[in-house]
Amino acid sequence: SIKAFLFDLDGVIVDTAIYHYQAWKRLANELGFDISEEFNEQLKGVSRMESLDLILAHGGLTLSDDKKNELATQKNQWYLELVSRMTSDDILPGVPAFFAQVRQAGLLTALGSVSKNAPMILERIGMSDAFDAIIDGTKISKGKPDPEVFTKGAAELGVSPAECVVFEDAVAGVEAGKRGGMFVVGLGSSDVLTQADLVAPSLETLTVEQVLEKASV
Numbered sequence: 001s002i003k004a005f006l007f008d009l010d011g012v013i014v015d016t017a018i019y020h021y022q023a024w025k026r027l028a029n030e031l032g033f034d035i036s037e038e039f040n041e042q043l044k045g046v047s048r049m050e051s052l053d054l055i056l057a058h059g060g061l062t063l064s065d066d067k068k069n070e071l072a073t074q075k076n077q078w079y080l081e082l083v084s085r086m087t088s089d090d091i092l093p094g095v096p097a098f099f100a101q102v103r104q105a106g107l108l109t110a111l112g113s114v115s116k117n118a119p120m121i122l123e124r125i126g127m128s129d130a131f132d133a134i135i136d137g138t139k140i141s142k143g144k145p146d147p148e149v150f151t152k153g154a155a156e157l158g159v160s161p162a163e164c165v166v167f168e169d170a171v172a173g174v175e176a177g178k179r180g181g182m183f184v185v186g187l188g189s190s191d192v193l194t195q196a197d198l199v200a201p202s203l204e205t206l207t208v209e210q211v212l213e214k215a216s217v
């Protein structure tokens, strides 16, 4: 039976996905090309350096490691400027109500994010205490679609993958959950999140009961 819910952060709990996109777009523009929203789907859930590699390949650029580190640092500075004004008002619709139901149901929770900024973001939105375990980009060696971020979360909670449900807005994140042997709820479009076991537009349109019912068949 299901014992734990594992949540991605960016694009699931809080709308930071848009800020990652804006910062990467600004970087691409400075390098002389553009990235579309459609291209950005590939970047969601992917680590900072792997995202940069995908963007540079998209623009047809090959750069030294020193230059790449400089660009990744620049992107992160722009991202930090964008998120510095965030508050608990930026928590996505439906999240507080859904978490209340999760607690009511006695389920364990973990954060599974490849972002190194995740603890700072949780602090800003006042959700640092909402999780029983927090796995972020500093605790993993492989980003999504590798399942490490979720399997580590399950291990820290002391549950098996089959007892977990993952909530994800990213193609790479859905794949990570599936490769980890978990039931995956995709939040977004079913045309994009084709590997998810269940898709909903956001947590606002789901109840814990519905998820448990679907995940338990």
Ligand code: BG6
Binding pocket: 009, 010, 017, 020, 043, 044, 045, 046, 047, 048, 051, 076, 113, 114, 115, 116, 117, 118, 137, 170
């Ligand atoms: C993921 C985001 O949560 O974290 C990606 O979906 C981002 O867009 C990745 O690249 C790494 O984040 P950070 O904050 O460590 O650069």
Ligand code: MG
Binding pocket: 008, 009, 010, 011, 012, 017, 044, 045, 168, 169, 170, 173
């Ligand atoms: Mg995400």
